[in-house]
Amino acid sequence: MQNIGLSEKQAKIYLALLELGKATVQSLARQAKINRPTTYVIIGELLKEKLVFSASAGKKIYYHAIAPENLADWLKTKKQELINKAQELRTVVKEIKAQYKPGAGATVRYFEGRDGLLVMTNEIYYIAQSNKARMFYPLDLIKEVFSKEELKKFKDIRLQRHLPSRALYTSAKEIRKNTPDGERILVDPEKYRTVCDISFHSDYIRIASLTNKLAGILIQNKTMAQAMISLFELAWLGARQQQKEAESKIRQ
Numbered sequence: 001m002q003n004i005g006l007s008e009k010q011a012k013i014y015l016a017l018l019e020l021g022k023a024t025v026q027s028l029a030r031q032a033k034i035n036r037p038t039t040y041v042i043i044g045e046l047l048k049e050k051l052v053f054s055a056s057a058g059k060k061i062y063y064h065a066i067a068p069e070n071l072a073d074w075l076k077t078k079k080q081e082l083i084n085k086a087q088e089l090r091t092v093v094k095e096i097k098a099q100y101k102p103g104a105g106a107t108v109r110y111f112e113g114r115d116g117l118l119v120m121t122n123e124i125y126y127i128a129q130s131n132k133a134r135m136f137y138p139l140d141l142i143k144e145v146f147s148k149e150e151l152k153k154f155k156d157i158r159l160q161r162h163l164p165s166r167a168l169y170t171s172a173k174e175i176r177k178n179t180p181d182g183e184r185i186l187v188d189p190e191k192y193r194t195v196c197d198i199s200f201h202s203d204y205i206r207i208a209s210l211t212n213k214l215a216g217i218l219i220q221n222k223t224m225a226q227a228m229i230s231l232f233e234l235a236w237l238g239a240r241q242q243q244k245e246a247e248s249k250i251r252q
Contacts, residue, residue, distance in 0.1 A: 005078065009034055013042045014051060017065035024060055050074070106221035113215075117208050118150065120216045121197075125157045128201035133163050134232045137197040138189065139171040141210045168232075168239050170194060175247050185239045188246040200228045 006014065009032075016032040017023060023031065029039040043063060046052035051074060054063050066074070111120040125133075142151070158165065158181075165182035170189035178184055197208040203225050208216035219225075 005075075009038065009042050010046060010051075013039065013046060014065050017052065017063060018068070022055075022062040022064050024062060028063065106219055106224060108220075109218045111208075111216040111218070112213075114145065117145075117214055117216050120206060120208065120218055121154055122157065124199065124201065124204060124206050124218065125154070125161055125163065128204045130163065130201035130203070133158060133165045134200040134229060135165060135167040135169070135198065136194065136232070136235075137167065137169050137199075138194050138210065139169045139176070140173055140189075141195060142197055145210050145214070166232075166236065168235060171250070173250065175250055185236065185243050186246045186250075187239055188242060188249065191242075200225060200232055202226070202229075 012032040012034060013028065016028055020027065020031055025036060025039050025043060028043070029036045032039065034042070043052060046065075047054065050066070051071075052063050052065055054061050056062075109120075111117060167176075167182060167184045168187050169176065169184060170187050170192060172189055175186055176184045195209065195211045197206075197210060199206045203220060203222045205219040205221075205225050205228055206216065207219075208214075
């Protein structure tokens with residue numbers, strides 16, 4: 001039942017009604033082993049979904065479940081509702097885009113905690129308009145905060161968007177090689193220390209603080225983003241000059 005969109009408790013109430021044929025809230029709560037106040041709430045939800053209907057008999061109200069054979073029709077109705085909502089959403093998105101004027105101001109969003117950073121990092125690859133992701137990050141610290149699976153997921157999303165990367169990174173343990181999807185330069189962590197994971201896109205700047213209280217900001221402003229990209233490219237040229245020295249410290 002949960003596979004067709006019902007919650008665990010909704011499924012229990014529905015199945016209990018099928019077993020009983022008809023039932024009051026009190027007997028239904030007993031049969032489903034769910035407390036009475038919660039049963040009232042669940043019954044209300046199922047009535048709204050038209051999976052349950054009620055009938056009065058004297059002073060009591062009895063509830064009945066629709067026959068299992070009718071569930072297919074219910075699913076068709078739900079599917080059509082989702083299609084209608086998707087169409088409405090597309091219309092709303094068009095209206096928002098028509099009103100929004102890129103470059104008119106900066107939109108800043110804040111994210112807190114580890115889960116917030118996961119959401120922010122995942123989201124940037126879907127919303128940013130860019131032909132290359134430019135990054136500056138502390139590799140060793142990132143591996144302490146995020147799991148291998150999470151880091152792989154971010155990379156997979158980036159590759160699905162056909163978004164190559166150019167990264168400056170600090171590390172005291174690892175030398176990362178260039179790959180077809182990305183260029184990398186090691187930066188000496190003693191000389192150029194950072195505890196932030198930063199990325200620059202054509203219209204977004206993402207900054208994640210990885211120490212103490214995990215937090216991040218996402219700035220949408222094309223002018224600011226382009227300025228930061230220019231600074232990054234200057235830093236990239238300078239980083240090449242110290243690359244061999246930084247790598248030799250790890251190899252020693």
